[in-house]
Amino acid sequence: MNCQEALSLLYDIIDKEASEVDTRQVKEHLEKCGHCSEIYRVEQQVNAFLKAKCTDSNPEERLDTLKTQVIKLLDREDGGGTDPLASGGDRKYGAPPITGLTFTRYIAAAAALVIVVWGAFLAADLFRHHDEHFGIERIHLAANEQPAEFATVESTGRAFELCARSMHFAPTESVDGFRLLGARDIQIDGVPAVHLLYENGKSGISVFVMRKDQFNIPPSLKAQPTTLGGHTFYDHNCRGCRLIYREVGDLIVITASECREVDLPSFIPGAAA
Amino acid sequence: MTDQKAQLEKRKAFEREALPHMDALYRTALRMTKNQSDAEDLVQETMVKAYRFWDKFEPGSNCRAWLFKIMTNIFINDYRSKSRAPQAVDVDDIDDNYLYRHLTDTGHEVNPEHHLFAKIFDDDVKKAIEELPDDFRLVVVLSFLEGFSYQEIADIADLQLGTVKSRLHRGRKLLQKQLLDYAIRNGFIKSTSKDATT
Structure with missing residues (x-):
């Protein structure tokens, strides 16, 4: 390989695009030729410099x-x-x-x-x-996809502990044929919450418990309360997942289910402790 | 319910596969459009389009390259035309290994490039890249910034392999010239009579 051939492969080598044979031959040439090896050295440096300079600075x-x-x-x-x-x-x-x-x-x-x-x-x-x-709908739907996974993360015992410690909320283990599977500590738009998942073998219900002083019921919903059997709640019942917001003592309790057969308004998962 | 499940599956897959590449798309978009607001629009359009055509993406194939192809396409069609200034660059007048030639001609000490690099800031390099004509800039950014192979760039930008190589080569020459001119203008290194700086 002569100088001209070696230099014509310069950028292929630098970009690691050259064939094995070419790479070996260039290497052999550079060992003998000080001129070419100096060009290669400077070009490698320039290349590394430019790449380094354009990689960082990401806003x-x-x-x-x-x-x-x-x-x-x-x-x-x-x-x-x-x-x-x-x-x-x-x-x-x-x-x-x-x-x-x-x-x-x-x-x-x-x-x-x-x-x-x-x-x-x-x-x-x-x-x-x-x-x-x-956000809430998605958390529920994602959890409901993998109820088994949810149950293994935290046991029911841990669910009670979580609710009692961080929210002063006492969940009921079994409601209307739904069994409590487990609980997780989560954040909803940066607000700490406990997420409980109930299941009856066919469908799932998520319960989100948050502190009233940290979370606001959306004003549009708050303006339209529903009262049923002496309980007041706020019903978000449009496409997809139904959400019911309740004020329980110092807490906001949201129940969520995408299953139309579930009587969500009468599903009361527990009380303030 | 099943529709909704399918929708959710699609959304989950998209968020898992495509969203992580947004950082890369954005930094390339910034270099390509040269301004923040256009870059953001470009990335948003890219993500929405990718989501609409998500069923066309073959699972297991290169998602990053697929997203860049979509973005490049939008850029070429919608953004480049906005500022279609004539791109007259006489690259062929620039010698190969431009920096090397200059640095050795002016008789700098060993490793002269260290001296030069120490003085050039990130912003100067960024500016030099932004001053490249669109066609060159695209391949330079895809190669330097994103590390795509020649073949990947050819697929992304819908170019022949040879065109990718020649644009990359010429882009490099222009960059070297711009950086050297910059260094000379700022007195970082001496000028020789043959360097025509403006």
Whole structure:
């Protein structure tokens, strides 16, 4: 191998893209040729320097905001899966029905526009509504996917201990045929909570216990209380997972289930200790 | 219920496979768009598009490269055209091994590059990269910053392997020239008569 050949492979070698044969031959050449080996040395240095300089300096705080933003967009996409209006509407409602009459086409276009605008309002509303509860819904759905895993993490004994210690809450071990599987210490939007999971062999119910001074029931929900048998609760009963918020002493207790057969309002998992 | 389960499965898989690559997408997007707000928009569009087409992703294949392909595509179609200034660069006038030639010509001591590197800040390198024409910058960033192989870059940017290599080579030459010009302008190293700095 001569100098020209060795230098033509310079960046392939630096980028580790050269074949084994080429790499070996270049190496042999460099051992004999001071000129080429000096060029290689400087180029390697320059390359390492440039790579090091462009790798660091990542604006972490912007990244966190961006991640939150992306999660929200994914939530909106998820909403769009069950309700076409929630995806913004333009793709599904943008094309007016095709008719032979231009006039009809204008009417259709106008109607489509109205639907799109109305859809956007509706989507915005759904999105806002969705947003407040989605975290809790997701935690429940994820836990409910793997109830066995949940039960092995913390035993029922530990569940009682957790509730008593951090929340002064006494859970009932068995409610309406549902059995307490276990509990976890979690955070919901940064607020400490105990997450209990109940199961009756067919479906699961999550119970989230939080301190009233640390967690606020969403105002839109708080404005619409339901009273049943002397108990007041706040019912978030829209698509997907149903959530019932209750004030129990100094605590907020949320019950969650995606199963329509479960009578969630009458499911009372325990009392303040 | 089953729909919802499938939806949840998709979401979980996406969050597990795709979301961890957002850091990398963002840092590349910043270098490509050269501004924070465009970079954020680009990453958001990329993630939403990837999520919509998640069923097209083959489990077990290279998710990072797949996401970068989506982002590169959006960048080329929607972002690059915004500032389509003529990219007249006479790269071919720049000698190969530009830094090496200069540093040896001016008779610097052994390991002259140490002296030079010590004075160049991260921001100067960043600026030099941002000043590269879009086409060169894309391959340089994918290679230097993200460590993609030539073949991966060819797939991501939809280019021939030879084009990737030549753009990368020319990008390197430009970078070396810019950094040297910068060092000379700031008096870090001596200029020789043949260095035409402006």
